[in-house]
Every structure is written in C-alpha cells, then in structure tokens.
Amino acid sequence: MRIAMIGGGYVGLVSGACFAEFGTEVTVVEADAAKLAALRDGRMPIYEPGLDKLVEANVAAGRLSFTGDLPAAVAGADAVFIAVGTPTRRGDGHADLTYVYAAAEQVARALTGYAVIVTKSTVPVGTGRRIAEIVQGVRPELEFDVASNPEFLREGAAIADFMRPDRVVIGAATDRARETMRQLYRPLYLIEAPIVFTDIETAELVKYAANAFLAMKITFINEMADLCERVGADVHDVARGIGLDGRIGRKFLHPGPGFGGSCFPKDTLALVRIAQDHGAATRLVETTAAVNEARKAGMAQRVVSACGGSVRGKTIAVFGLTFKPETDDMRDAPSLPIVARLIEDGATIRAYDPAGMEAAAPLLPAAVQYCTGALDAAQGADALVVLTEWNEFRALAPGRLAEAMRGRVIVDLRNIYEPTIMRGAGFQYSSIGRR
Incomplete structure (x- = not known):
C-alpha cells in the first residue's frame, strides 16, 4: 500500500516512519523548507529516542521519503493522513483547524482516484464531516472516504506506542474505508493489538476524552499531595494505595508542578469549548484546566x-x-x-x-x-x-x-x-x- 502523510511534525514523522516499518510506502509532505531540508539530510527536527535510526533505515529501504510537493505525494495514494498542527485558537480556546481544512482542500485537488482521507491530528467532533463537505465542494465527482484515526503517542516512547499500542481507534463510515485502514494496520493484528472501529464522531471524541481523563488523574494526585502536606501523610503511599485498585490504575498518579506538553493543556481547553458549543456540562474538565494553570503559577x-x-x-x-x-x-x-x-x-x-x-x-x-x-x-x-x-x-x-x-x-x-x-x-x- 502507499500513503501520504501531510505534515512532518511530531505526529506525522513518527507515524510515517512507523508505517514504513510496517512495509508501507510512505511519503511525508513537509511545507517548511528548513524542516524538509533537515529531514532529507537525515536530521530530525524533534528529539524522540530511536526516531533517527528508524527514519534512516526506512529511507535506505526505499519505503520512506520526504517532499514539499503535495500533489505528487497524494497522486495514487491509498490513504492520505492529515497530521498538521491544531493549536489553541487565540481568544476563545477552540482548536484552530485552519491547517487541517487547508490540507483537505489541497488533497481534494490532488487526488487521482479513490483514497481514504484520514485525520491523524487531534480535531474536534464534526471535523471529519466538515472535511467531507470541503472535498465534495472542490471535487464533486471524486470517490473518497473520510476516517478518523487519533494518535495516542507519548513523547519519549512514541515508537513503542505506535508499534505495540494499547489500542488503535478508527472512525469510519463505510466498509471500503474500514478495509483500507484494516490493511494498513494489518501487522498489529499479528500481535493481537485491539483495533476499535467506531463512527467518525466517536473516534474524534475518544482522543479528547482520554487526554482529559489523564489530565484529571494528574490534577487529582497533585491536590492530594497538597493535602498530604497539611496532614502529614505521604502522597506516594497514597498513590500506591489507590493505584493498586484495578479500577483506578497506577499510571498518571505522580505528583508534580502541573501538566504541560502538546496535548493535555490544549485538549482539555478544546474539550470544554466543544461541550459548551453543544450545551453539555464538563465541570470536571473545566476545573482540571483551571487548577493546573494555577498550580504551575x-x-x-x-x-x-x-x-x-x-x-x-x-x-x-x-x-x-x-x-x-x-x-x-x-x-x-x-x-x-x-x-x-x-x-x-x-x-x-x-x-x-x-x-x-x-x-x-x-x-x-x-x-x-x-x-x-x-x-x-x-x-x-x-x-x-x-x-x-x-x-x-x-x-x-x-x-x-x-x-x-x-x-x-x-x-x-x-x-x-x-x-x-x-x-x-x-x-x-x-x-x-x-x-
């Protein structure tokens, strides 16, 4: 199979290199000339253990390449992954989908036949449907499907997370799209990794719900740490005592100065805005975001x-x-x-x-x-x-x-x-x- 990965940032580069390791022919499209030059020269624009060697091996094997020419990369692809940035939009906290929608329009113009257009970026509920509308508006005659395939990559362990995932979530509306995605992830069936198929809206929400829940666990143990200091208890013993309960789990119960990174801060805020737009209350998530910001300060x-x-x-x-x-x-x-x-x-x-x-x-x-x-x-x-x-x-x-x-x-x-x-x-x- 052949795929195009739009975006050579953290998600696109790691995912593209790992798909190439699966045996798929991958072309990563990077619009930034300096980043593209670095990638072609074998220099990684991000620090991720093992990524440089994985990229080098798959470039040498002819399965992974980098280009700034989106139409050439997309032509003839079985699937096109959109892995561009979705930063917090200034002023209102919503995810900024400018790059996603621009990529969707470019992909629509470049496709030469049927393909699955897959959102790998973290996007709000409804984005997949809007991408379908954009593509239909540009190319009414084009055969295509849209799918959602959110990433769950931990920075510092991203390659292992992709190659041996807890689960893969795929949102798709047609059997044809599901079969294309199933073939792309076929190597994971051999290790019996759970592949969860849902509708597009559910897959989009899974990513936000997962990150918000983990952010709440971090914030909860931080507040318990503050309480431990007041009463003379030890937060590590508290974390172990509750974490051994299988319903709670031991991960993300490590106290600290607050969570940061590319996902939790922006995704908790975006989930709050999504819920507000649809008239649903997310008080726990709202409080998590507010408490975390206050803690860091x-x-x-x-x-x-x-x-x-x-x-x-x-x-x-x-x-x-x-x-x-x-x-x-x-x-x-x-x-x-x-x-x-x-x-x-x-x-x-x-x-x-x-x-x-x-x-x-x-x-x-x-x-x-x-x-x-x-x-x-x-x-x-x-x-x-x-x-x-x-x-x-x-x-x-x-x-x-x-x-x-x-x-x-x-x-x-x-x-x-x-x-x-x-x-x-x-x-x-x-x-x-x-x-």
Missing part, C-alpha cells in the same frame, strides 16, 4: 518560600526545562511560568536540560544562563529547583551537589530524591506531598 512561590521569602540577588540552579523527560518539547512546560517569575523576583537562573535548551531559549527570558551540565548549573547556586525528572539528575551524588552549590536549599518538584538522604547530606530539602 504557584510553584514559583514554593521556591521563594524555601529561600526565606525572597530570591532577589540569589542564584538558582534549574534542573530540567522540558515538560517531561525524553523530549525537547517546551509547549506549556511548567518551567516557563516558574522561571519567568523567579527572574521577575530578582533571581539569577542557571539552567540545564539534556535536550530542551535550544527550544527553551526563545520562550524564556533572555537573562537565563544555559549550562553544559547539571553540576555546571549547580555551581555557586544558592538554591536548586528540579523541574523535569531526567534520569541523569537522579544519579547525582548528594556530595557532589553539595560541593558545587554555595547554598543548601533544594526544591524538588518531581520527587526524584529521597528526603532522608538529602537532609542527611545537609540540604534544606523540600518536595511535593511528602513529610
């Missing part, structure tokens, strides 16, 4: 309080900038409001992130000093703040941190260190939801 105050009520004139080391480890994604990262607030309050910031400093630089105040390593960031610092739980930070010996730092304040917003060990090493150590 309030984490800086924890640092200020740990430093005696003021950070003016103090040097603060920051470990980690990305919203999670194993990615360079800075979208809605908790580090953005926290670092900005600390600088506003007069602190000098020395930051280190293994993958995200280049992406962080345009988003953070220019005063941030970027360092070559964790110990370099800690050198001469009055306080240390852990914002991302990269494994290399966990491995640092307390003694080496003590030698590098001038002060002894550590604010661990990811709970990567043991309190008794850090306090035994002479640190004034504080974390989230622990005694």
